[in-house]
Amino acid sequence: MSTGPSTGIGTGPNNGPKTGTPPGGAGVPGGEPGAPAPSGGALRSGGPLLEVRDLRVEFRTRDGVARAVDGVSWSVAPGETLAVLGESGSGKSVTAQAAMGILDTPPGRITGGEILFRGRDLLKLREDERRRIRGARMAMIFQDALSSLNPVLTVGDQLGEMFTVHRGMSRRGARAKAVELMERVRIPAARERVGQYPHQFSGGMRQRIMIAMALSLEPDLIIADEPTTALDVTVQAQVMDLLAELRRELGMGLVLITHDLGVVADVADRIAVMYAGRIVETAPVHDLYKAPAHPYTRGLLDSIPRPDRKDADLYAISGLPPNPVAVPPGCAFHPRCPMARDVCRTGEPELSRVSAERESACFFWRECLRG
Numbered sequence: 001m002s003t004g005p006s007t008g009i010g011t012g013p014n015n016g017p018k019t020g021t022p023p024g025g026a027g028v029p030g031g032e033p034g035a036p037a038p039s040g041g042a043l044r045s046g047g048p049l050l051e052v053r054d055l056r057v058e059f060r061t062r063d064g065v066a067r068a069v070d071g072v073s074w075s076v077a078p079g080e081t082l083a084v085l086g087e088s089g090s091g092k093s094v095t096a097q098a099a100m101g102i103l104d105t106p107p108g109r110i111t112g113g114e115i116l117f118r119g120r121d122l123l124k125l126r127e128d129e130r131r132r133i134r135g136a137r138m139a140m141i142f143q144d145a146l147s148s149l150n151p152v153l154t155v156g157d158q159l160g161e162m163f164t165v166h167r168g169m170s171r172r173g174a175r176a177k178a179v180e181l182m183e184r185v186r187i188p189a190a191r192e193r194v195g196q197y198p199h200q201f202s203g204g205m206r207q208r209i210m211i212a213m214a215l216s217l218e219p220d221l222i223i224a225d226e227p228t229t230a231l232d233v234t235v236q237a238q239v240m241d242l243l244a245e246l247r248r249e250l251g252m253g254l255v256l257i258t259h260d261l262g263v264v265a266d267v268a269d270r271i272a273v274m275y276a277g278r279i280v281e282t283a284p285v286h287d288l289y290k291a292p293a294h295p296y297t298r299g300l301l302d303s304i305p306r307p308d309r310k311d312a313d314l315y316a317i318s319g320l321p322p323n324p325v326a327v328p329p330g331c332a333f334h335p336r337c338p339m340a341r342d343v344c345r346t347g348e349p350e351l352s353r354v355s356a357e358r359e360s361a362c363f364f365w366r367e368c369l370r371g
């Protein structure tokens with residue numbers, strides 16, 4: 001069932017904000033880039049960079065308790081890209097926010113699990129220790145670049161601030177660093193554009209600036225939460241390619257959160273599919289594309305527009321994801337599942353091993369694999 005470092009992903013026993021660096025911060029609000037590692041011993045090297053283990057997050061709402069994240073486990077290694085996929089409300093962002101330490105508590109509450117960064121449980125660190133890690137070692141990129149950038153500061157000033165405030169560099173040195181970063185994220189004419197304001201850049205270029213901010217302090221890990229959703233399809237592909245290239249160049253770990261299975265095929269190494277706060281399938285990306293082992297993943301794959309199909313042929317998974325305060329009993333996917341049988345309405349399928357690197361939380365994964 002669950003997974004440990006072997007597959008890197010899984011679910012437990014039963015199974016926002018904006019990019020990288022908001023104005024004045026690094027990676028996430030309150031970051032302290034450049035600061036030394038937290039006290040209490042050196043961080044362990046080797047093994048996964050970030051490991052989420054059996055994480056549980058709840059929200060108390062007027063309608064009841066929403067189990068937004070219900071026993072999720074995944075991990076990412078240096079140089080690896082993990083895509084976390086699922087429809088709206090499946091718990092992707094809440095997992096990421098908990099991992100980064102930027103979850104609003106309240107209303108959210110982490111009720112269980114561990115978040116290990118190079119083997120140290122971030123949930124047990126003091127807030128100042130946590131801030132140092134997320135500033136210098138982990139950064140986050142969000143969907144909405146425009147509202148993350150300060151409209152009254154030039155992009156050069158915003159990028160440079162990383163280096164003046166956190167690294168004590170001169171303004172001139174910081175400006176040179178800003179240009180270097182803009183070039184690194186392939187912004188044409190960086191030297192000329194460094195003095196421009198965010199609104200003077202296109203959506204795709206603004207997202208590149210956010211990526212530059214996230215990269216500024218050379219983090220070990222970037223979590224990108226729907227980094228291309230606001231962009232048109234061509235620009236989406238360019239930004240994805242850029243992230244993949246940078247990950248290779250810099251050897252970072254990358255967690256790529258998306259609801260669009262179509263955008264991750266060429267970028268991710270592994271995929272974790274979430275449904276109603278749980279992981280329902282994990283697999284190396286090519287295995288999953290070739291033959292999904294969960295009907296939900298199959299539905300997502302069939303929903304990807306393909307050039308050989310007319311729009312009218314496009315499949316859509318019937319129904320809607322469940323309300324998190326009233327998740328159906330049994331398999332949470334059963335009301336929408338074309339393969340559901342009686343047992344699915346009462347029995348809760350746990351993640352089980354499909355192969356050395358794959359898991360599925362479906363009673364009938366063998367049938368699903370066969371197509």
Ligand SMILES: Nc1ncnc2c1ncn2[C@@H]1O[C@H](COP(=O)(O)OP(=O)(O)OP(=O)(O)O)[C@@H](O)[C@H]1O
Pocket residue numbers: 059061066068086087088089090091092093094095107108259324
């Ligand atoms: N502040 C909040 N108060 C109450 N419930 C919340 C809050 N934030 C998130 N949730 C609930 O947690 C669940 C998971 O939300 P999350 O934002 O992680 O979804 P997601 O998978 O990232 O979806 P999307 O693709 O729309 O970004 C949702 O059902 C949502 O309603």
Ligand code: SF4
Pocket residue numbers: 294295296331332333334337338339340341344349361362363364365
């Ligand atoms: S356990 Fe049943 S309802 Fe759930 S995905 Fe598998 S076949 Fe469908």
Ligand SMILES: [Mg+2]
Pocket residue numbers: 092093094225
């Ligand atoms: Mg989200």
